Amino acid sequence: MYSNILRHPGPTPIPKKVQLAMSQDIISHRSEEFVKLFRETTNRVKPIFGTKQEILLLPSGGTAALEAAVVNTVSPGEEVVVVSIGAFGDYFVSICEKHGFHAHVLRKPWGEACTSEDLATFLEPLSNIKAVFVTYNETSTGILNPVKELAKVVREKSDALFIVDGVSCIGGVPVKMDQWGIDILVTGSQKAMMLPPGLAFVSVSDRAWKVIEENKTSAYYLNLLSYREWAQKGMTPNTPAITLIYGLSAACDLIEAEGFDQTVARHELMKDMVRAAMKALSIGVLTSDEYASPTITAIMAPEGINLSQFLGHLKKQYHLDFAGGLGELQGKIFRFGHMGYCFPSDILQAISLIEAGLQDFNYSFEPAAGISAAQKVFLEAQKK
Amino acid sequence: MYSNILRHPGPTPIPKKVQLAMSQDIISHRSEEFVKLFRETTNRVKPIFGTKQEILLLPSGGTAALEAAVVNTVSPGEEVVVVSIGAFGDYFVSICEKHGFHAHVLRKPWGEACTSEDLATFLEPLSNIKAVFVTYNETSTGILNPVKELAKVVREKSDALFIVDGVSCIGGVPVKMDQWGIDILVTGSQKAMMLPPGLAFVSVSDRAWKVIEENKTSAYYLNLLSYREWAQKGMTPNTPAITLIYGLSAACDLIEAEGFDQTVARHELMKDMVRAAMKALSIGVLTSDEYASPTITAIMAPEGINLSQFLGHLKKQYHLDFAGGLGELQGKIFRFGHMGYCFPSDILQAISLIEAGLQDFNYSFEPAAGISAAQKVFLEAQKK
Numbered sequence: 210m211y212s213n214i215l216r217h218p219g220p221t222p223i224p225k226k227v228q229l230a231m232s233q234d235i236i237s238h239r240s241e242e243f244v245k246l247f248r249e250t251t252n253r254v255k256p257i258f259g260t261k262q263e264i265l266l267l268p269s270g271g272t273a274a275l276e277a278a279v280v281n282t283v284s285p286g287e288e289v290v291v292v293s294i295g296a297f298g299d300y301f302v303s304i305c306e307k308h309g310f311h312a313h314v315l316r317k318p319w320g321e322a323c324t325s326e327d328l329a330t331f332l333e334p335l336s337n338i339k340a341v342f343v344t345y346n347e348t349s350t351g352i353l354n355p356v357k358e359l360a361k362v363v364r365e366k367s368d369a370l371f372i373v374d375g376v377s378c379i380g381g382v383p384v385k386m387d388q389w390g391i392d393i394l395v396t397g398s399q400k401a402m403m404l405p406p407g408l409a410f411v412s413v414s415d416r417a418w419k420v421i422e423e424n425k426t427s428a429y430y431l432n433l434l435s436y437r438e439w440a441q442k443g444m445t446p447n448t449p450a451i452t453l454i455y456g457l458s459a460a461c462d463l464i465e466a467e468g469f470d471q472t473v474a475r476h477e478l479m480k481d482m483v484r485a486a487m488k489a490l491s492i493g494v495l496t497s498d499e500y501a502s503p504t505i506t507a508i509m510a511p512e513g514i515n516l517s518q519f520l521g522h523l524k525k526q527y528h529l530d531f532a533g534g535l536g537e538l539q540g541k542i543f544r545f546g547h548m549g550y551c552f553p554s555d556i557l558q559a560i561s562l563i564e565a566g567l568q569d570f571n572y573s574f575e576p577a578a579g580i581s582a583a584q585k586v587f588l589e590a591q592k593k
Numbered sequence: 594m595y596s597n598i599l600r601h602p603g604p605t606p607i608p609k610k611v612q613l614a615m616s617q618d619i620i621s622h623r624s625e626e627f628v629k630l631f632r633e634t635t636n637r638v639k640p641i642f643g644t645k646q647e648i649l650l651l652p653s654g655g656t657a658a659l660e661a662a663v664v665n666t667v668s669p670g671e672e673v674v675v676v677s678i679g680a681f682g683d684y685f686v687s688i689c690e691k692h693g694f695h696a697h698v699l700r701k702p703w704g705e706a707c708t709s710e711d712l713a714t715f716l717e718p719l720s721n722i723k724a725v726f727v728t729y730n731e732t733s734t735g736i737l738n739p740v741k742e743l744a745k746v747v748r749e750k751s752d753a754l755f756i757v758d759g760v761s762c763i764g765g766v767p768v769k770m771d772q773w774g775i776d777i778l779v780t781g782s783q784k785a786m787m788l789p790p791g792l793a794f795v796s797v798s799d800r801a802w803k804v805i806e807e808n809k810t811s812a813y814y815l816n817l818l819s820y821r822e823w824a825q826k827g828m829t830p831n832t833p834a835i836t837l838i839y840g841l842s843a844a845c846d847l848i849e850a851e852g853f854d855q856t857v858a859r860h861e862l863m864k865d866m867v868r869a870a871m872k873a874l875s876i877g878v879l880t881s882d883e884y885a886s887p888t889i890t891a892i893m894a895p896e897g898i899n900l901s902q903f904l905g906h907l908k909k910q911y912h913l914d915f916a917g918g919l920g921e922l923q924g925k926i927f928r929f930g931h932m933g934y935c936f937p938s939d940i941l942q943a944i945s946l947i948e949a950g951l952q953d954f955n956y957s958f959e960p961a962a963g964i965s966a967a968q969k970v971f972l973e974a975q976k977k
Contacts, residue, residue, distance in 0.1 A: 220619045269657065
């Protein structure tokens with residue numbers, strides 16, 4: 210009976226207006242109605258990507274779009290740089306290795322960002338790099354890489370394409386694809402875009418299109434040239450995820466009504482509230498303030514508490530559902546997703562319930578310390 | 594205001610119960626709730642496939658699943674046979690060529706089936722064929738290939754895997770994957786399965802798994818071994834199309850409530866009604882009775898009528914939405930989809946409106962001849 214409070218870093222809750230939009234009658238993907246829906250909706254996504262380029266919609270998960278970005282630009286044997294600061298950076302490495310690309314991997318310890326100095330130093334001795342891949346928001350650690358600065362380094366130090374995985378943040382963070390010099394930007398539907406999983410977004414710079422036109426990829430479903438060709442007609446090469454595009458249109462309504470700058474500010478505020486609360490409860494967070502993700506916070510196990518038992522208790526007793534740590538961070542952190550259809554009031558709710566759980570586990574803290582700290586950040590933001 | 598009567602061969606209308614199921618709250622794809630949903634739902638699809646094998650669910654269109662079937666079993670330079678009797682067979686050829694497979698193409702004129710004799714003769718001089726690809730239901734022409742017989746020929750005449758594209762028919766026609774000897778069977782969500790686009794289904798025989806285990810495909814997102822590995826845990830390698838799996842569960846409710854044999858009989862009946870009506874109206878159909886598809890009928894332009902104008906008129910005036918012809922059949926046929934959430938009453942409605950349109954175009958016919966013929970077939974079926 211109790212509703213599950215889903216605070217994962219994706220999939221995230223769906224707004225009722227999006228659900229209703231998705232319940233509209235199916236239309237043919239070769240009809241004028243569809244062309245109108247496709248053109249209007251993809252145009253509305255452009256400001257969220259900070260681009261004037263076409264937004265290509267793939268009926269797939271984000272991983273497929275990442276693979277598309279890779280296989281359409283690089284050929285087997287060619288050299289690439291992959292920045293990996295966590296599990297999703299490693300994903301990129303796996304994709305590259307599977308396709309026989311020679312990946313130079315810039316690794317940073319989980320919980321740290323890749324700085325522009327890191328990247329500049331790493332690129333220095335390399336030549337003939339075809340592409341540099343970076344995860345904008347590393348979902349496994351809650352780090353937002355400084356993509357704007359990294360883009361600058363790539364442009365200064367190489368001729369490589371700069372390809373960015375924006376899956377777990379686009380829609381909740383600022384990005385200026387054209388202005389910053391991102392060549393391919395990818396995201397998925399089920400994170401800050403407030404949609405169910407199953408739709409991927411790809412946008413490509415003129416520079417990258419030139420490379421793609423020369424590329425001889427064998428990919429069929431993930432062939433970006435087909436998506437471009439059909440997008441010019443307001444359509445997709447195969448049957449698109451029509452319901453999700455209806456939903457996307459409704460998600461754009463919501464973002465436009467709030468104002469995208471405000472959407473970004475809301476994510477920033479939620480992050481600050483969570484971090485202030487954890488500090489007040491003497492619970493560590495994995496990342497420094499400087500590169501902390503506005504969409505997900507990795508929180509350390511509270512001292513003396515078995516994390517797996519604690520998360521199980523929060524879910525069973527309070528219906529509050531967090532994600533655990535991945536890979537080397539399993540059992541050490543939990544991940545609090547605060548993106549998309551999530552509001553400061555949801556943060557207050559979740560922190561109250563975390564405090565309830567901490568009491569059940571006899572964790573020593575001043576009652577309401579966390580919630581008070583979060584409230585304070587919230588109230589200060591109202592005054593601005 | 595008028596509701597659009599979508600009679601395309603996919604995407605098809607969505608039952609309200611499916612829409613409502615898809616509006617449930619999103620859950621984590623790594624939760625016990627998801628594992629239960631995934632296991633229960635995929636088990637319910639097995640009888641529709643006629644298999645005891647796992648049903649793998651890809652968050653993608655059917656085309657991606659077809660490509661997965663190809664790239665996971667065949668390697669560049671290897672020889673395959675593709676049976677192409679229309680546009681979707683040609684799709685398969687394109688996929689094979691894109692991947693550098695040597696495709697021997699058995700082509701039949703559009704509107705004809707591939708018989709077991711055709712295939713036996715074609716296979717005779719060939720050796721070392723790795724796989725034979727066949728479209729079960731050719732959506733561009735409305736032909737249901739005799740897949741049961743073709744499977745037998747493949748087994749007798751070669752060691753090749755037999756791979757079947759069931760996209761536009763599975764859920765509405767009989768298929769016994771295990772018994773007939775189909776090695777890989779693929780379908781999509783947006784046809785007879787009564788779901789929105791975005792979910793693909795793949796099932797694989799033990800024999801094909803052995804080949805896949807040896808295959809060195811570079812595919813990452815479409816890697817079937819990953820899907821199998823995760824399916825054994827009741828999950829998918831990446832974020833699945835959760836809402837569509839909720840919807841699939843509701844679609845299974847509907848099919849089980851009707852009884853799958855009855856679902857198949859309903860599709861057969863709808864086909865017979867459409868064909869009887871066209872005959873009574875002296876309007877041709879593209880295909881012979883023997884191989885006529887139970888899910889889509891390709892209807893010839895009524896004599897003396899400009900088809901494009903006629904279809905535009907039906908849509909504008911009567912809100913009845915048919916698909917036109919593809920490729921060489923453009924302007925010559927229209928395609929009447931009768932699959933999934935479509936009932937004999939819908940056929941009566943559509944035929945009535947076709948007759949209205951014919952009157953508007955001064956086509957000469959005995960009033961109500963088509964609808965009477967369809968009614969007769971319908972009433973006779975009630976007596977059985």
